[in-house]
Amino acid sequence: MAASSLSSFLSSLLLPKRPSPPLVDILCLLSQPHLRQTPSKRASLLATWGPSAPPSSFSSLHNATDISPILFPSLAYSSTLFFKSAYNVQIIVNDNEPEEKLLNRFRKEVLKAGVLLEAKRRRFFENKHEKKKRKAREAARKNRKRRPLPKAPKDIKHLANKERRGDEKDDNWDVPDVDLPYC
Amino acid sequence: MAKPIPRTSSRRNGRISSRKNARRIPKGVIHVQASFNNTIVTVTDVRGRVISWSSAGTCGFKGTRRGTPFAAQTAAGNAIRTVADQGMQRAEVMIKGPGLGRDAALRAIRRSGILLSFIRDVTPMPHNGCRPP
Numbered sequence: 489m490a491a492s493s494l495s496s497f498l499s500s501l502l503l504p505k506r507p508s509p510p511l512v513d514i515l516c517l518l519s520q521p522h523l524r525q526t527p528s529k530r531a532s533l534l535a536t537w538g539p540s541a542p543p544s545s546f547s548s549l550h551n552a553t554d555i556s557p558i559l560f561p562s563l564a565y566s567s568t569l570f571f572k573s574a575y576n577v578q579i580i581v582n583d584n585e586p587e588e589k590l591l592n593r594f595r596k597e598v599l600k601a602g603v604l605l606e607a608k609r610r611r612f613f614e615n616k617h618e619k620k621k622r623k624a625r626e627a628a629r630k631n632r633k634r635r636p637l638p639k640a641p642k643d644i645k646h647l648a649n650k651e652r653r654g655d656e657k658d659d660n661w662d663v664p665d666v667d668l669p670y671c
Numbered sequence: 672m673a674k675p676i677p678r679t680s681s682r683r684n685g686r687i688s689s690r691k692n693a694r695r696i697p698k699g700v701i702h703v704q705a706s707f708n709n710t711i712v713t714v715t716d717v718r719g720r721v722i723s724w725s726s727a728g729t730c731g732f733k734g735t736r737r738g739t740p741f742a743a744q745t746a747a748g749n750a751i752r753t754v755a756d757q758g759m760q761r762a763e764v765m766i767k768g769p770g771l772g773r774d775a776a777l778r779a780i781r782r783s784g785i786l787l788s789f790i791r792d793v794t795p796m797p798h799n800g801c802r803p804p
Contacts, residue, residue, distance in 0.1 A: 577792040587781045594790055603794050607769040613803045
């Protein structure tokens with residue numbers, strides 16, 4: 489596949505230069521100490537070129553989540569390939585998990601995957617206007633969560649006051665000592 | 672219905688269907704289809720062959736009451752009661768559809784004492800397919 493050919497090409501480029509010490513450092517940075525498999529040079533090479541994030545499912549894969557998209561590129565599509573049926577969210581139930589905790593975990597995963605929102609949206613057809621409105625609303629919500637509106641800093645107010653006072657001081661309130669023709 | 676569906680005689684040619692009504696299956700899959708108006712709970716084996724099913728409508732609820740979480744709870748309880756007699760210990764849960772019955776059915780399944788291995792959400796998502804109504 490393209491991934492393997494690219495990696496082999498890059499590795500063939502790098503091999504004659506004997507890069508072993510810096511690559512080992514990169515590997516140590518990248519990989520977890522308890523990870524079982526570490527392909528020697530591929531991990532570092534594919535670090536910048538990897539598929540998108542692994543699926544939100546598999547809540548029990550703690551160890552290898554950092555470089556699992558590098559090691560197992562097809563893991564991102566596991567929800568469609570594995571288990572003979574595509575799923576959106578999967579929860580693996582631990583032993584003796586309290587009921588409420590399990591439910592909350594399931595609900596949180598579903599919320600993260602956006603299943604209910606999507607189903608509600610696809611229930612009825614939405615034309616261009618409604619789609620635009622919905623997208624604007626979602627963007628507004630996302631922006632509101634990420635960046636709460638910063639308040640105007642107080643320094644500007646102080647400066648404005650000082651400038652005003654300065655202006656008043658600079659203003660010439662004295663009456664000029666000149667003979668006025670019409671007084 | 673909260674009873675095993677009887678096998679039809681259409682397979683008499685090649686296959687000898689199992690005589691006993693109650694198959695001993697230790698592991699199965701519980702499908703919960705939770706729509707806005709109803710909740711259907713189907714218990715199948717791992718391959719997908721239906722063992723028994725129950726729904727809020729068959730539990731005696733009518734009309735708008737079928738979509739409530741309580742109805743989903745009773746439907747799930749009904750479905751599992753028949754299957755627990757057949758000796759099912761472990762099950763996977765597949766939940767489909769939006770609806771109020773999702774959480775309630777899951778709670779009832781959990782309380783019934785069956786060991787759960789996975790809980791999966793299999794709501795079908797079109798990749799922009801058919802035009803909705």
